[in-house]
Amino acid sequence: MSETAIDVNKEQQLKSLQKMRLVRALLPIVGLVLVFILFNFLTNGRMISHLHLAMSQVYVTMIASMGVFFIMTMGGLDFSQGSILGLSAIVVCALSHYSIPLAVAGGILTGACIGAINGYFYVNRKIKSFIVTICTMFLFRGLIKYLTTNSPVAGSVDLLDIDSTFFKVCCTAVVVFIGFICFTFTRFGTHLRAIGAGEKAAMFSGIRTDRLKFWVYVLAGAITGFAAFISAIKVGSVTSSGGNQLETQILIALVLGGMPISGGAMARFENFVVGSLLFVVLNSGLTMIGFTTQMMQLIEGVVFLLFVAIFADRQAIHVIK
């Protein structure tokens, strides 16, 4: 009798736990819709009428945050994305004078190389990922400043000609779709989540953890290298601040999207998609209302803190003996 009572209890407990998880999963999406409606109301519909302008920031953030999403799923961090974007954009602009496909390949390769440096120090030298990537952030930011000392690196005119909302939407959609398939329907995603949830146990399940960790950093670099191309066709040139603060934007976007900071099994693919949309809506909404930059940072900081508090995995793990 007591056995069944406990089973019923367990079932109720699990139901409430699943409800909690569902709330957590839906909260960012609901938040996105609410914030969108709120800002349209506050700006008398200006946001919808200027949607393509508001959305112009989203492509780069969304593409680049996919790479960081993979890294964070396996429990790592990456602060070097801004510098990767800046340096890759310089390469894209410089090579665009020869050929556009070459420029794209060059950007991706540059990003992949920096990712490989991150991966090498993280995996082979066993240094914490946030320390490694903060170092590479400073290192390559310095290089960007050096390369742009005299004048910004300008791209060819052909580069700007490609720029259209349709093209950027297509590029983003294709990248996100490929990412979705790989994350959900191949071993890649399951292995990443296993590493995030417990690296040693993942290794003992036959996952080549070190190899995968290295390649994920390379992949994230390459993805940001591609984002640099999207960024270059929009701006046309790179200054010393190219890609500045991208890493913080990505981090905020991921957290807004409900990404657990420590990664693991609770990471969901829509986290970064919803998160980067929410971030951009929030950002452009606040601008349209007419807040100063300082005020905006303050508000965003409060929102960020709120979301971290909600999504940090504080749930105590009780095993009743």
Added chain:
Amino acid sequence: MSEDIRLQVSHISKTFGITKALKDVSFNINKGEVHALIGENGSGKSTLTNMLTGIYPMESGTFTLDGVQIHPKNQVDANNLGVSIIVQELGTLSGLTVAENIFLGHEDRFMKFGFRNTHAMNAEADRLLQRYGFNNIKASNMVDDYNFEDRKLVEIVKATYFNPKIVVIDETTTALSQEGREVLYKQMEAIRAAGNTVIFISHDLPEVIAKSQTITILRDGVYIDTIKSADVTEDQLKKLMVGREVTGDYYRSDYGEKISEEVVLSVRHVTVPGIIEDVSFDLHKGEILGFGGLSESGMHEVGKAIFGASYDREGEVKLQDGTAINDIPTAIKHSVAYTSKDRDNESVVINQSIRDNVALPSLDRLTYGSSRFLSWPRIKEFAQKFAHEMSVKMVNTDQFVSELSGGNKQKVVLARWIGRGSDIVVLDSPTRGIDIKVKQDIYQLMNRMRQEGKSIIMISEELMELIGMCDRIIIMKDGKISGEAPRSRELDENSLISMMV
């Protein structure tokens, strides 16, 4: 009679979320006795003692210690009230010295004008260690310099030096080797002789009957009975714990079966620097090969070495078809499975669903046709099938492994390798910290696998289960093989112990 009562547990209840861990539990514990607390996993033993020692907050009910109601707020508070605990896993803090660990929370006695007199503290700790006879441990050394076993000894000192009225020993013996256990038994006896009380939690029933005077049984958070150890047999205890008769075989019952000549795995001159040295043996088809020894003998590393999980391994591990096993993916691909002694860190991914855990090593087979794309319906079906086959107690496969008890976690581990269809299975301490019912399930499963022609290596610190289950037992000592014993009815623990020490 009433003046002999040390602790009155009355109407204690405790809930976690909506799970009732303890339901209105009341009983008395006397002075000068070793009082065992037994029950299956999830029966509420640890919950009760954790409340008594201030690790969990109280909910309803009272503890009355020597006629005074106590509500310990934390472990230090509990110590001051005269209650201390030795926990199942590591209870010492890394990064502190032995002395700092012993006097943790009680540094006041060495404080002068806001400064700590480290010298006096170390001297006092050394004096205590000498008194207990732990001469190899030095108070001023970092606790990290010592192995698991010695750190447990430090914990014993920490929990008993101030003559507490009640010492709780929570499943400590499962983590100790025979030597360590003897030391602990001696301390338990000393505490009892001094008129104080030991609350002793253990799954090892012969140990419970031999070392305690009184036994209280809990089942599913409900108090069942308190009985004198002298009046009870192991079978009666099992029945009280499980609530019904334990039927069927426990260990294997066959003797004299011939082992196949076919060698499925040969290990030659395997050395892992500092841990094992020049280990060679063959594993035959359908054989259960046991590895026994003290926990530091290197036997646990043998399992890792076979699975390709050791760093800097030298020597050769070869399968029947000549494949050399040098890393984990190769091992898994060629039908070798491994369950670690460190279940929560190495065997299962705790913070992940049962489904993912069961399917993880077999993902390459759970795709659409021969493509590389995963089929989630197939994964789900696969996990469900093998979790049910192992009768994992769960609501569904979406449940996280962290929510399961130790025995059920182990079932998840076994389900994944049975699902993978591994032919060579290395089990390191498969029944560690697991209750009788699940132990019996695991023994029966091993026997079935053996009959199906699978080969098993069983590494264990419990000699009884090695003797009960294995075709051959290899004993390790100081990283080397020190002896071998074939299966026989006459084999007893003493002959194996003589090879171990």
